[in-house]
Amino acid sequence: MEIKELERLSTQVRRDIIRMVSAVKSGHPGGSMGCADFLSTLYFRVLDIDPSNFTMDGKNEDLFFLSNGHISPVLYSILSRRGYFPTEELNTFRKIDSRLQGHPSVSKNLPGVRVASGSLGQGMSVAIGAAITKKLNGDDKIVYSLHGDGELQEGQIWEAAMFAAGKGIDNLICTIDYNHKQIDGDIDDVLPMGSLKEKWQAFGWEVLEMDGHDFNDIIAKLDLAKSKCGNGKPVIIIMKTVMGEGVDFMSGTHEWHGKSPSDEQTEIALSQLEETLGDY
Secondary structure, three states: OOHHHHHHHHHHHHHHHHHHHHHHOOOOHHHHHHOHHHHHHHHHHHOOOOHHHOOOOOOOOOEEEEOOHHHHHHHHHHHHHHOOOOHHHHHHOOOOOOOOOOOOOOOOOOOOOOOOOOOOOOHHHHHHHHHHHHHHOOOOOOEEEEEEOHHHHOHHHHHHHHHHHHOOOOOEEEEEEEOOEEOOEEHHHHOOOOOHHHHHHHOOOEEEEEEOOOHHHHHHHHHHHHHHOOOOOOEEEEEEOOOOOOOOOOOOOHHHOOOOOOHHHHHHHHHOOOOOOOOO
16 A cells, blocks of 8 residues: 555544444543554555465464554454455444454454454563464564553563564564553653663664654654564564544543543544545
């Protein structure tokens, strides 16, 4: 997709997110909306994937793991728009017996999802295991993962970071959603983490920084990240985003981390998000 198409897609994805969360009065819209531009670009321009022939092992294709699984609305919208399952299924989000659980689940065989996630801190370990498997199998494709910045307060992340660098896992590109917000407030108020760039460099990773709402920068940095693979180091992208991006009253506040809008707020939000590709 070209940038104009990606802009239209990400607007529709944000619209999908609002409608899904509002319909069941439950979910996590803030971080989902902040990652819409990144995941639109990743799935529609970068990943080497075959949605029509999904397999759990993902041999000979790129893999993506969502570690901060609470932002499932954006993942489900992207997967449906990419052709993994019908967009109409978004109507079942968070309903009993739905394949679209509040956190991604593998129990009902949802195409596009290879691991249950949302127990924060675990996704990087999973991605590293998948990357090692690809190396052992002679598979030259890349493993990607996405993590929340608040998630970096989990110790397992740093154990995984040491392992990946120490073992030269260089077919791995991890991205941090650096919106500076988590469920209880600003990350500096909850648990300050200092310079993320310096931390990851100290752990032996190749570190890139990216504007998560500038499609030119997203494309350029993902291309650069791919070019860094195979050089003996894992790659981390620190992606600056705005929680709730796209809707003025949601933007830049942690209050919409895990709260659904009222009916009136939903109408206001949707009025700010043009229906570009057709609602489900």
